[in-house]
Amino acid sequence: MGESLHSLFGDYLAVLLGTVIGFFLVFTALVATRVLAPFSPEREKGTTYECGMLPLRRASTNIGVRFYLYAILFVLFDVEAVFLFPWMLSFVELGAAAYYQMLLFILVLGAGLAYAWKKGALQWR
Amino acid sequence: MAMTPSTGAPVEAPAAPADPGVAPLLPAEHPAEELALTPVEHRPGRALYKTLLPGVLQVPADLVLAMGRKSSLWPMTFGLACCAIEMIATYMAHYDLDRFGIVPWPSPRQSDVMIVAGTVTKKMAPAVKLLYEQMPNPKWVISMGACATNGGPYTRYDRVLQGVDKIVPVDVYVPGCPPRPEALIDALVSLQEKIMEERKALGA
Amino acid sequence: MVANTPEQEFETRELLINMGPQHPSTHGVFRMVLGVDGEVVTDVVPYIGYMHRGAEKLCETMDFRQGVGYMDRTEYLANFNAELSYVLAVERLAGIEVPERAQWIRMILCELNRLSSHFMFTGAFGTDVGVFGTAFVYSFREREVILDLFEEITGDRLMYAYFRPGGLAWEVPENFETRVHEVLLSARHGIREMDSLLTENEIFLARTKGVGAISAADAVDWGMSGPSLRASGVPLDLRRDDPYLYYPQVDFDVITGEAGDVFDRYHVRLREMRESVRIIEQCMEHLSDGPILPERLPRMLRTPPGEIYERTEAPRGEYGIYLVSRGGNRPYRLKVRSACFSNLQALRDMTIGHYVADAVVILGSIDIVLCEVDR
Amino acid sequence: MRGIVRSMATTLGAFVRGPVTREYPEGHRPIPERDRAFPLLLWDFEIDEPYCTGCHACERACPVECMTVLMKDNPAHTSLGGNSSRRKIIDKFWIDYARCMRCNICVEVCNFDAIAMNNTWSGHETSVYDRADLVMDLPQLLAQHKAGAIDEWVAP
Amino acid sequence: MLRRLPLPSQFDRIIITGGLVAGVALAPLLLVLLVLLAVDEITAPEFVFWLVAAIVVGGALGTVLLPNIVYAALSLVATLLGVAGVYLLLGSEFLALAQVLIYGGGVVILLLFGLMLTNATDDPVVTDGSQKPFAAMVGLLLAGVIIAAAYDATWGGSELAATSLRAFGERLFGDFMVPFIIIAVLLDIALTGAYVNARRERAPAGDDQEASS
Amino acid sequence: MIPLENFLLLSAALFAIGFYGVLARRSAILILMSVELMLAAVSINLVAFAAYLDPEGLTGMIFAIFVITIAAAEVGLALGIVLRLYRERQTANVDAADELKW
Amino acid sequence: MSPEEGAPDAAADDAARDYLETTIWAEVDRALSGITARPVTDEEERSVIDLVVRVPPREVVTALRALRDAQGMNFDYLRSLTAVDYEEEGVDVVYHLYSVETRHNVTVKCRLAADRLVVESATSVWRAANWYEREAQEMFGVRFEGHPDPRNLLLPEEMTDVFPLRKSHPLAEIEVLQGEGIAYEEGEL
Amino acid sequence: MNGDIFGLEINIWLDALVRLGLAVALMTVVVMALIYLERKVIARFQQRLGPTRTGPAGILQSPADALKLLGKEDLRPKNADPWVFELAPYFVFIPIFLVFVAIPFAFDWQIRVLELGLLYVLAVSSINIVGWVMAGWGSDNRYAMLGALRAAAQGISYELPLVLALVAVAMVVSLPGDVRGSLNLVEIVAEQGHIPYIVWQPLAFAIFYIAMLAELNRTPFDIPVGESEVVGGPFVEYSGIRWSMFFLGEYTALLLLSLRGAAVFLGGWAWPLGEEVADQNAALGLLYQFTLTAAKAGVLIFTIFWVRATMPRLRVDQLMAFSWKVLLPLTFAQIAANGLVLVYGWPDVVLLAASGGGLVLLAVIIDRAVRRPTPRPGLPSGGLEGEAVR
Ligand code: SF4
């Protein structure tokens, strides 16, 4: 096993450990509250809070399409951001070509954004 | 049976009274109303440590928990009428309930105290009840002002509930119309005392 | 494919959002059901009556002195103004003449009350717009100063029961004038602070400009009154147009807005506060010694039969008392014409087509007092 | 931007000026003389009996009907060998503080200046756990003035 | 005393949340792996690999089997995060983090929005078709073929090493210029395509009211 | 040291599961998710081969990042189509898309 | 026009009344041509400061519309709309109108017979009438024909058989804790 | 198996465990302190006192709250989806907690030095949006749902400016050997020994700060939790300790983001004189570096509180438009400008000029944009004429 891989593995073991610890933090708190807090199983308060009214209708229905459009935009630009990371480390070495390559990339995506913008997809109406 | 006409989708208008000739009196039993006004049963619930821990260890546990509870009473923001103005004033700079660790939360799920500040009408009563039920235990109710206590100046109007204790159990009554902020602070202090006194029973 | 504007290209089904009766932003126990498409309000159905407690009915069983207390509780942010309407109605009906000093003091107190009420509005409005309590706290700080004065005069912080048919319940304390000047000083500071905290803040402007606009014609048709109406550009101010007390003798401007949007409603109120300060200052100059009650006032006041619709300009608009008497010491019928009741009716018109968050701001900008709406 | 900066400066100004809070339960600021807490009955120290003759005037005038008055013949009346000029005197008196709306009317209608609004802090610190405790009876109503704890202010 | 313990009701939710997930599902596996580890059968990376593989396969099974569509989406999250772990084991820190960034924050949100937009959460009945047995067969067959092929061949192999992102970038931007730009165009097309499809087409201006009420 | 076969095994399993999902599921969105699984399997394969067989280990990874990218774009686009299907048919069930005339 | 400046005295009152009953009435009369309307002059009922006009129920909305659209003094602002219960004499529906431009008031009244509490809705004249009419309907049982949304406003929606503001509607009993109702012992305290 | 566990030296495991344990302790203490301080500071801004009565000067307020919440019944609404509702707190909290792994507190005081630390931090913290959506969906509550959707939309919208602003800074890091660009947070901090990057990249900092406010759902971007509309956002239905997990997560995120900002823009432990002091005296240097980090993060946090005490809330469309139409193009411009400067090897002053110009532009845009009244959106206003109010 390569040395660098070894250290990578060690580093991310900490992340794994962190996940476990985080999990147990929440878990312990929940167990503690189970022990300390009163609990009455039979009860009305199960009803959904809606400003003192009984709920109008099941809540988890229809959201705006705009949420979805923003999500798409985000995914695309996220992808672009991911490409930026290797680029920013290497473009100085590679010289102007790599720079303009990325500029082109940004511009193409920017054109997409501009299109969406113009078409009103960014407008919340 | 729905407790209120909470049909959000506005319903078809009920037919206007056909022959309004002689006004009938309020029927002794208006069925929906009767149901809406039945009191809430308070079920304090039971904490597991009350069963698990031996009695000796329960004493400090009770004490510590009660101290935490009394120092962090979060009321639900719930203003009804004129008294609510004084209640709000109590949160503000000159009286500052935050000194006591009292901060208002909008949702009943996160609140410990319901300060009923103002007249509870019969139309409002089901909502008050529901909100009370939605609060997690342990919870307390402060009846602020004459109206919440027994209907106050409006007792004699029959759309007004003669005291919020008709529908939810009240822990502290503050008289006054409206009680001044200091009176509300006094009530909260007495509620704190009450919590300390009754710490053994809480969560039992 | 039909060419559509961007507004019409996306479709979602309507979601109903219930706000109230217990909702931090509905100023009491107002309830509205918003039909929401995405984030845009497509319909508003207001529900009121959660605070209907029969003040009118009860006043029919109360004599005129007792009724004053109920007026306080009807309009609990501008109690003096509400009391004033009632006592003016009784006085006019009974033909009682009120001594001059009492009138001036009434004017001062009413304007101070307008200040405190508008402070309350700016604070609550700030919260609606989303300031985390700061505007509210500042405005209550100023309000508290005014309430302290009221308490020194009347003995109560909120429910003064101080105006009586015929005059005032008792004399103001000796240091009244110095105290009023102190209060005005602090109020001026408070107004300035509110102004600099909110009026020019870009985010505040973005939230309020162009939101919830209502045209002058619509506003009149809906029977709106007070600052909400004036914000639409209708210069209807009963202090000037239907004068009572000594308002014709003081000099003040009727503030109007242009667009009738939320910002105008806020700004009209803010500028009105400055006018109130001006009015109080002039009143202080006019204040002279004298009695505060007419010399001969019957112990139990009776009015001749007749009716009167007495209206005054309360902070929220026209506060009218329709008093029908068939003789005797109590009203036969008392109707409170509440400013908020009419203003609130226009809510649906103002809100549709705006965002959910705007609905809250618009509601806040009408400055409702639920007890006055439902009575 | 300017507006935002101005707002920030405003709050910073408040930050610098410091709190205005009146620390209530620790300190009681002086209460105005005219403060109206709840009505109290006054004690006639000269004759050692309440001023109140039980004339029912206040009871009838109270808009919320929170008072109950019962009168009796005064055992201390001069005709009975006492030193009081009151022929009738209060027998039992209840005021339901929970309903009283502190309107001052009872004080105004009383012809004997027998009743006054409490203008001390104790009049405001009245929260109780049971609402029946808010019904004050005669000894309770008289106690404070009897003990000299209030400096009554009766509206002219 | 035991009867007064409100155990079942009081612990139900803990059991469903932490206890069940961590304890019941992973405990046997962990046990086996630990035993293997103890007898020096596997090394630490292998141990982690099996753990991650369990998460990946478990999540994937959840995605295709769970009737509730939101649960399926959430187990997809688990799978995708597990795949990030696999990348890490293969020495590519960057790929792992990119996977988390794109999938954890983006694609999953997109999927959840899609679910909510189409009300798919309301009718779990439509999630499964009648082709299940057939599909299972084909799936198994496919897996068998691939695995057989994988074990059949002999792979030479070098040491695993962590890749440097700098080198990665130099390679990517040095040698893959054209595909890179094509990717950009592709993303654009995806954006416009999504926009065009999400747009309402037919409702003319007039019947807006009918459509929304 | 993890043998390469392990990764291939994992990827094969993932791919098969994804394949099963595509065939068995009826909801368009679930099918999408299954496709995601398959793509993930592919990129695992790519990266594994690259790491073990290609001394520099870079080409496979570059392909993997392209796959991830394309998968993201695919989800976005496909969801748009699902949305449209839903709007036409009031369901996200692919059976409803049998008449391909829209 | 209300009496000028401050406290009304008797003479000013009379002058004002004359003004009301001559000038404004003339205007209103012109607007209401063709409608049976009469000014209320009898002391019992007339208002101290406003002109009161009585209109028969059948014509009231026509009259209101005519007043709103009148030339010169158009009463375009509905201040308030309410009802007064005169028990067996019937119910008065009262409209308070205001002219924003000329600043004049007029009160329009119509008396409904106790056994026929129906009047046409004024919502077509002013949108402001909407809630007022709903309120009057639930409180007095006056039915406004043609109202777009005749649900209860202040009362719960299913309570269509209770009219709280009518004179015949009783007040509630006070729940008394004090007095002879509770045990009182001498020497306690 | 001697000296190692699972093939790794034992101290790697132990070390990670100890460091994570320290992080947990730090988190608990600092979050409690932050909550207390926020109440105190905001109280002061509002001319109040804030908590005074629980413990001396109220410092026990946060422990008391925690205790209260522990003793509070833990509810789950009837209609809520059990699994999603229960799992949401984990999804919200764990990703935030994991960010600790890469944050540098002082020289050689961090849990792990990750080569791609910046990317790691961004990637991991983006997961918690899923938690928000889960909380909202699982509660089956309208406000929660709306809040969660808003939170998600806002989170993803402002994540991009955040990421790109950090990329812009990471680009200009110059490592020894004339290598530009680094994603290693430790290197980034160490490189700022003389001049913090806020000087070279003020625009990036401004964008980072704004995006940070938005990511933290702090005023003026607290739309998802906006009390006056959605009552408290995705967490309306949560009670007791489960609710406090979200709260804990929020404040931990606040802490971590400001630490991140302090590290990337303000020079973390290195500026000013961080290393020099450490060279003189190791212990003192460590203390100094910790103080530096804490002070810088503290300043950031204080300004966040200050903004919270002052600003109104934006509306959801304005918020989105601000991110997509203003911040995103600006960050791209920033990156492009940086790239140009670096590729052609122009002096760093050009960076400052470009970035400063961008900052001015941003200010102008804000000034302009809001003074234009928002037109009323297109729906016809509902009139009553002829049509029932329904
Ligand atoms: S008690 Fe008095 S002040 Fe309070 S709500 Fe009732 S009437 Fe208003």
Ligand code: SF4
């Ligand atoms: S207090 Fe005064 S009015 Fe009341 S009963 Fe006694 S004497 Fe009469």
Ligand code: SF4
């Ligand atoms: S103050 Fe008013 S309400 Fe109270 S007892 Fe006296 S008269 Fe009654």
